[in-house]
Amino acid sequence: MNKADRRRADTLHERAGELDDDAQALAMYRQALEIDPRRADTHYNMGLIYKYQGRWQESFDHNRQAVALDPNDEASNWNLAIAATALRDWRTAREVWNRLGLAIRKGEAPIEDDFGITPVRLDPDDRGEVVWARRIDPVRARIENVPLPESGFRRGDVVLHDGAAVGHRVSGGKSYPVFNVLALFEAGPYATWLAEVSADGVADVKALCDALDAAGAAAEDWTTNVRTLCKQCSEGTPHDVHDRRLVAEPDGRYRLGIAPADVAAAKKALHAWDAGRGRVLGFDCVVPVPAKAHGAGA
Known part of the structure; x- marks a missing residue:
């Protein structure tokens, strides 16, 4: 390849990286590859766009090309492993993790370990x-x-x-x-239920959550435990001033998110806590389990 062609490919690659429109950027990257098919960075950038679009086969193909051209590029290897995982290509995923120095054995079985x-x-x-x-x-x-x-x-x-x-x-x-x-x-096996209750304070709500947990129904106090953060804090490390300012004070009514293994057992725990005082104001399923609860594709 002569210098003029290489400069043209460089220019197309750089212009594509400045575009906000993914379709236009991809088209320009393809033009760069037509001139110079061995551009690892162009393959990587295309694989990155396809990753965020959820187009896993295209992401896999371009990241695999990027890795073939530049085997030591960590970002290309990571994105290849992500795409392989999305496609359930466990052999490739395991090979890439192994190449990156992670303690994962090679093989073809799905990875099911505890990484914390x-x-x-x-x-x-x-x-x-x-x-x-x-x-x-x-x-x-x-x-x-x-x-x-x-x-x-x-x-x-x-x-x-x-x-x-x-x-x-x-x-x-x-x-x-x-x-x-x-x-x-x-998809997991749990539906999400919303319980609205009238309680005497955070300690009272905690007692209810503990009773629900004991009944096999994971429960969380959405009224006091959910923190709203600005984008800067959310993408950095949250600081206490924002937390205190943005958390709403309860007014005696609380919203609890519950993921019961057994709905009947969760209802029993709610009624036992209520003890006939009419403090359970509602208990409804808000996010059902999908019909295809297991093996849903990405």
Whole structure:
């Protein structure tokens, strides 16, 4: 290839990176590759766009090309592993994680391990709700909180998340990186129920949550435990001043998110706590379990 062609490919690549429209950028990247098909950075950028579009086969193909041209590029390897995971190509995913130095054996079985807890951002482009989850591989995590109903996610859902941290959360004095969710990988078995109750204070609500937990129904006080953060705080490390200012004070009515393994057992725990005083104001399913609760594709 002569210098003039290389300059043309460089110019197309740089102009594509300045575009906000993905379709136009992809078209320009393709022009660059027609001139110089061995541009690892162009393949990487195309794979990145396809990743955020959820077009996993295209992302896989371009990241695989990028890795073939530049085997030591960490970002291309990570995105190849993410795309392979989305496609359930466990052999490739395991090979890439192994190449990146992670203690994952090669093979063809799905990865199901314990990589510790992590906060994940459910909808990075909208509400940006962050919940806690347990990582079962480097880019998949099972949600342990009860997400708000508007998120559409449920406790027990397995999500595919990005590899780059965007912000941090602190728990038990330890800082944890926040990862943006890319897709629902597998739907969990729990519906989300909303209980509205009248309580005598946070301690009273905690007693109810403890009773529900004992009945196998994970419960969370959405009234006092949900924190609303500005975008800057959400994508960084939250500071106490914003937390105190943005958390609403309860007025005696509380909203509890509940993910019951047994709805009847959850109702029994609610009635036992209420003890006939009429303090349970409502108990309704707000996010049902999908008909295809297991094996849902990303």
